Amino acid sequence: xARKILALLxxxxxxEIRQQYSLYGIFLYVSSTIFVLFLDLGQPEESxxxxxxxxxxxxxxxxxxxxxxxxxxxxxxxxxxxxxxAPHFILAKLLFNGMLMLVMNLLALLLFMLLLGIPLQNPLxxxxxxxxxxxxxxxxxxxxxxxxxxxxxxxxxxxILGFPLIIxxxxxLIRLSNIAFSSVVQGSLTFIFLLVxxxxxxxxxxxxxxxxxxxxx
Amino acid sequence: MGSSMLRNKWWKILSICLLVYTVTAGFxxxxxxxxxxxxxxxxxxxHVAMWFAMMIFFITSAIYSIRHLRKGDLKSDNYAVEYAxxxxxxxxxxxxxxxxxxxxxxxxxxxxxxxxxxxxxxLLIYLAYFVLRNSVTDLDKRGRLGAVYNIFAFAMLFPxxxxxxxxxxxxxxxxxxxxxxxxxxxDSRMRMVFWLGAVPGWTLLxxxxxxxxIRLRTISDKKLANV
Numbered sequence: 001x002a003r004k005i006l007a008l009l010x011x012x013x014x015x016e017i018r019q020q021y022s023l024y025g026i027f028l029y030v031s032s033t034i035f036v037l038f039l040d041l042g043q044p045e046e047s048x049x050x051x052x053x054x055x056x057x058x059x060x061x062x063x064x065x066x067x068x069x070x071x072x073x074x075x076x077x078x079x080x081x082x083x084x085x086a087p088h089f090i091l092a093k094l095l096f097n098g099m100l101m102l103v104m105n106l107l108a109l110l111l112f113m114l115l116l117g118i119p120l121q122n123p124l125x126x127x128x129x130x131x132x133x134x135x136x137x138x139x140x141x142x143x144x145x146x147x148x149x150x151x152x153x154x155x156x157x158x159x160i161l162g163f164p165l166i167i168x169x170x171x172x173l174i175r176l177s178n179i180a181f182s183s184v185v186q187g188s189l190t191f192i193f194l195l196v197x198x199x200x201x202x203x204x205x206x207x208x209x210x211x212x213x214x215x216x217x
Numbered sequence: 218m219g220s221s222m223l224r225n226k227w228w229k230i231l232s233i234c235l236l237v238y239t240v241t242a243g244f245x246x247x248x249x250x251x252x253x254x255x256x257x258x259x260x261x262x263x264h265v266a267m268w269f270a271m272m273i274f275f276i277t278s279a280i281y282s283i284r285h286l287r288k289g290d291l292k293s294d295n296y297a298v299e300y301a302x303x304x305x306x307x308x309x310x311x312x313x314x315x316x317x318x319x320x321x322x323x324x325x326x327x328x329x330x331x332x333x334x335x336x337x338x339x340l341l342i343y344l345a346y347f348v349l350r351n352s353v354t355d356l357d358k359r360g361r362l363g364a365v366y367n368i369f370a371f372a373m374l375f376p377x378x379x380x381x382x383x384x385x386x387x388x389x390x391x392x393x394x395x396x397x398x399x400x401x402x403x404d405s406r407m408r409m410v411f412w413l414g415a416v417p418g419w420t421l422l423x424x425x426x427x428x429x430x431i432r433l434r435t436i437s438d439k440k441l442a443n444v
Contacts, residue, residue: 143369151353151362160348164341165370168377195380199373206372210365213286 004084008092012068016100022067030060030108034115043117053112054174057130060104061137062162065097066155069145077149086212090146094204097138105134126177133173136196139203140166143211150214172196229425235418239266242410249404253322260318261407266415267311268336270423274304275343279371282364291438294360297367298350299430301343303423308340323388332389335378342370 016023033056044052072080080089109127120126141162148158176192243262251258278300285293315333316326327333349366353359 140373147349147362147366150358151349157349157352161345161366164338164345165373167338167341168335168374168381171381172377199376202372202376206369210286210369213361213365 001088004088005092005095008080008084008089009095012092012096013099015071022071026060026064026067026104027107029063030056030104031111033059034108034111038115041116044119046119049112049116049119050174050177052116053109053130054133054170054177056108056112057105057134058137058163058166058170060108061101061134061141062155062159064100064104065138065141065145066148066158068097068100069093069142069149070155072149081215086215087208089215090142090207090211091204093146094139094142094207097142098135101134101138102131105131129173129177132193132196133176136169136173136200137166139200139207140169143203143207146207146211146214169196169199172199228421232418232421232425235414236422239410239414239418242414246406246410248407257318257321258407260314262410262415264311264314264318266411266419267307267314269416270419271304271307271311273420274300274307274423274427275339275371275375278304279368282367282371285360285364286368289357289360291356291360292435294364295431295434295438297364299427299434301346301367302430303427305340305343306426307419307423308336308343312336312340319388328388330388331381335381339374339378342374346370 037052037056041048041052106127109130113123141158144158144162144165147161148155151157172192172195176189176196179189179192239262243259248256248258278297281293281297281300284290285297312333315336319328319330319333320326323330346363346366350359350363353362
């Protein structure tokens with residue numbers, strides 16, 4: 001089972017490396033967004049900085065995952081359908097999108113710090129939290145991307161479905177990053193962290209259970 | 218709630234009786250005098266009961282979606298959609314009654330309270346469910362995609378609605394670890410009107426509305442099949 005998932009993952013990574021246009025496309029999108037923010041705001045204070053960062057991460061996530069899912073043509077999906085089972089496919093996609101988001105997140109964070117300054121006391125901790133957050137967001141959008149693909153719709157539908165659904169999780173993540181940086185140590189940090197982790201687990205389980213129903217046509 | 222429930226009359230009569238009782242006892246009955254709340258406490262029978270009803274309809278909708286995925290029948294899908302629709306209506310009513318209550322107790326219709334936000338998010342998520350359904354033309358596919366989204370949204374939404382508002386400060390009772398319905402605030406008289414009258418009364422009324430919609434939908438489906 002692990003071999004099949006790894007093979008699929010490898011295929012996605014190879015595709016990404018060979019036709020780099022999508023990776024660069026997203027990166028261009030990210031950098032122009034950050035540049036516009038820089039032109040508009042210069043170097044904002046910490047709360048604005050963090051708020052903007054999470055919003056940007058949300059948009060990166062939608063775009064990156066929409067690309068990765070919608071690039072699969074109908075014929076190719078049919079081919080996958082005939083050779084592997086649905087849970088393997090969705091697990092590979094979840095893994096791949098998580099990795100993609102991890103890379104994107106670090107690149108965006110680097111650029112963000114370069115242009116908009118570093119108002120954070122502990123940039124490394126924020127990098128860790130934002131990576132965790134990026135992966136969490138990518139899980140939700142991967143599943144919604146699967147639904148949107150089956151509805152033969154573009155990224156717009158994914159955003160419509162995803163934005164309301166992501167708010168609770170995004171609120172938790174913002175809270176996590178705020179608590180991590182307040183000078184007073186608060187005990188609820190681990191609690192929120194575990195809560196988000198539990199959420200991620202719930203999403204993965206739901207995806208494995210529900211994806212087979214999307215798969216058959 | 219099969220088709221026998223649709224034709225039975227007793228629960229519709231019961232619904233009307235309960236609501237007449239709720240409204241009469243709700244406006245004329247004795248209530249404990251509380252500072253700030255005053256007579257506004259009577260809104261409990263309307264505002265809080267709306268949320269109970271909404272929750273019940275969304276849970277019912279999710280159950281029918283699971284059934285639809287297992288059986289693949291059009292009927293369960295119709296039930297899921299119509300219960301979700303009624304849930305949205307009750308959610309909007311809950312928001313409106315809550316805003317009016319908030320105007321007189323907290324001073325503003327809307328004050329970005331975590332529970333107000335949670336309710337607004339829930340409504341947005343269920344509105345997106347209808348957007349998704351309308352974007353698919355094939356009936357089978359529409360049912361399946363809708364059901365998958367409905368279950369996913371339900372599982373994502375309700376833990377957060379029950380967890381997040383309790384973690385942060387809220388104007389609502391129920392914040393910071395208190396029980397959501399503080400039993401010290403209402404006396405036994407109010408409790409009776411609320412649990413015996415308002416909650417079942419509004420829920421039955423909503424179910425009645427839903428069954429009417431389902432019958433309408435079944436007729437139009439039959440018409441479509443015969444064309």
